[in-house]
Amino acid sequence: MASAINLLDKFTGFHETWSPRVIAEMNDYQFKVVRIHGEFVWHRHDDTDEVFLVVEGRMTIELRDGIVHLAAGEMYVVPKGVEHRPVARSECKVLLVEPRGVVNTGDAGGAYTAPNDVWI
Template structure:
């Protein structure tokens, strides 16, 4: 029997922690992760990979050293590899992340916001 579709809402209700991505699917060596953002994350970068943010509900911004990109539901952004960024969200924002398997949420920065990797929901 083949698996059914992956429903974002059905997955999102299964966790509440902010800044703690949950894997929902893999495509080749890439992972699709759901995350809930609220507040200000840490400045960080990923030296080896671009990173995709797709906003499913709510609104957020990606702060860069040279400006800020607002993102709302139905919008996406590709953060180029090596570029320092900081996600921020005044209210809770649900996001679909796409990145290679093994990417740590805080990149080069580490610290208290570093989430356990490869946690599925």
């Protein structure tokens, strides 16, 4: 039976930060919800743009030559190959849109690297 996907409801099912959960697929792209809090690692995705859409809270996306402030209902497309660092002073709920298979830490790897393709 076809039914709506409620973004905030999906967040009730997990509490880890920096650990995206897939909620939907559109062709070979995935929609993921992620809780972010604190400072992530600088990284880039050499093969794809990446969309951040804030569902609740506030975050910033630091770029080497600027900074993007995002509140609920706001989005930003990080261009392919551009280094960025997501930061949130308080926990922020975010919807990501990107191709299936994109790893959260991109080229950087390290401790923040989350398992990929985990559905909720």
